[in-house]
Amino acid sequence: MGDDDNDVKVFRVFCIATADTKSEELLFLSNSVQSNLDIFCNHNPSQSSKIQVTIVDVSASMHKKDATSFKNFSYVTREDVLSCYYEAKHNKQQEESVAKTLPSDRGQAIAVMSKALEIFLKRALDNQLLAGAIGLGGTGGTSLLSNALRSLPVGIPKFIISTVASGHTSPYIGTSDLILFPSVVDICGINSISRVVFSNAGAAVAGMVAGRAFGLGDTLNVTKKMTVGVTMAGITTPCVSAVKERLEKLGFETLIFHATGVGGRAMEDLVRSGAIQAVMDITTTEVADYVVGGLLACDSSRFDAVLEMKVPLVLSVGALDVATFAAKQVPSKYHQRNLLMHNEQVIWSVYLLNLRSMHIFPFLALCINVHLVSSVFLFFFFFLNRGLFTMNESSILIRSVR
């Protein structure tokens, strides 16, 4: 519905940070987003709605400084955000004194604030107020914000200007479409670099929000076609391409996931959300990495989503004889194996399976046996290609998926 403001629906772009320490940067960013929105949207033929920036404070420090006044912007205090958490926790309206408390432990305080922000954003989404969200922060701030932002559905504009965008980002992004802008310099005032970075970020956010408002963006809808998730790696591409082509001819939509650890998790998250209704897990190489400690490993929950949701599953062993290691980190016990350089960052350690010493098949069997599955087909394609059973050609029974 949106806020009603003289019969004009107001949608919100939330600009979020710890206002006790980042108020200057937050105000600059908010001004940038709003200025760009005003230009991009002010010729919108339908003036029945408008998009406005709202500043949200998520300060988690005990010794709270008074936040700067953010004139021109509507402002959500950290107490407002926290009250979402306590209401949800106690399932009723709390007295004000309770709602304002934060745990004294810094880690716990951040965790509570992060959860509170997640609930706050979820409410705004449910009330159809949320047009997008952008935060800014260092290591701690990115952690606090990313937990909340990545819980929003794929497609909702979600950004963080972060000092850790160039680094190990999977703890922050996970399997979501959260976008990290590299801050280049520390987030510590407005200077010649941060002015450029924040201006650019504000314009990008405004662009994505405006694009969706004009209907150029697409909302994530469960398509009417049945969607099949398919796992792929370089060496299983010929098989997956053939599967994809045949499935599409038969009227299915396919989503391809690179078997990188993240890819498998992304597929499982979309299975849980209902966006994927069947899975052809052709490339299970993540299990090999899990068992031997490789780079692209799944964890023990691999297959859980598929089995819990009882979606039709075709399971195969593509690239299961391959594990991947960082360039100089192939364990010495594999140095005798057939090693294949993939690119500068990653090396593929290719080796024949030793069924007795490997725990791959027991792992797969366990996953399947401990669950009641509607339809699981386990195919072993022992195509001996250069002495391995990587899949360069194969045919897959797809009737089982229908």
Add this chain to the structure above:
Amino acid sequence: MGDDDNDVKVFRVFCIATADTKSEELLFLSNSVQSNLDIFCNHNPSQSSKIQVTIVDVSASMHKKDATSFKNFSYVTREDVLSCYYEAKHNKQQEESVAKTLPSDRGQAIAVMSKALEIFLKRALDNQLLAGAIGLGGTGGTSLLSNALRSLPVGIPKFIISTVASGHTSPYIGTSDLILFPSVVDICGINSISRVVFSNAGAAVAGMVAGRAFGLGDTLNVTKKMTVGVTMAGITTPCVSAVKERLEKLGFETLIFHATGVGGRAMEDLVRSGAIQAVMDITTTEVADYVVGGLLACDSSRFDAVLEMKVPLVLSVGALDVATFAAKQVPSKYHQRNLLMHNEQVIWSVYLLNLRSMHIFPFLALCINVHLVSSVFLFFFFFLNRGLFTMNESSILIRSVR
């Protein structure tokens, strides 16, 4: 200057990918960027310029398929891109037959194509044609594109829709402001997920480009104020804040860099580019990580840029007694030390220096001695704070910087 098209300057947003395998996705993305640009910019009061998408092919495969026709878009073939490389290499116009060759080795072919793209983009920048650039790719494509895109100056819109945005991004982003959009699913056709991701990305790119066109964005200019780079970590924040405040009162601009390995490199890159004219390297903890194999390590080139450019340098030992390790990877020899949990992802291993066994000071001394430096001041702040010499309070001589 831009292309002249009936006295209208045309600026270019380059949409770049390997068109032999990604033509469908490239066309969809290009349409998204252009549609959004048309809406955001078509009310530009100054119609003396326009912004158009140009598609660029960087296919590096030997068996080149004919690229799809990209009607409605101007199109740069891979031969055009390659010819930039060979012209630059041989410093003269090459015959066409030479310009079209690519090495047969895939890795080398990708390296050549990447370098060619870098030169191509540099020329477009120099000719003032370049409004922005967006690419899309998997692991290989991201590597090819990122090498070229991150060479563009800070502020120029640069994006890649990538399958590896959620992962180890520093090899791709380095110290630049390159933005990676998580592709969520593999880049393999247009489906219910990629349609949303590409539409959003196209709108964000158009927004950033339009924002800059309207002058809301800021170009990176060397400010008239002298800019001082300062290194910081959590425990040196009080010192750095005091330094920053005093420098700003004295009319300097400060850029703060978190000492995370990336931060130090970012500062040095900006020193080389001339954006920083003096350095207060207060927090040299990256050297400790380098020496003991920690997470936030610099490499042996730390300090080289400062010394090469002969900028005034104040060098100190902030947090030099602290090394940082991933949560479960603190080497056993440090388990007796004073360990401090920082957050879930990172643990700080705090220990007293053992000057005889550590190579930190010889390393620092070597860096300084082997270069002729205009002014190097080495300060040792042995503030015994809980038995350590982390810096919670200190004063820095800043007269030397002026």
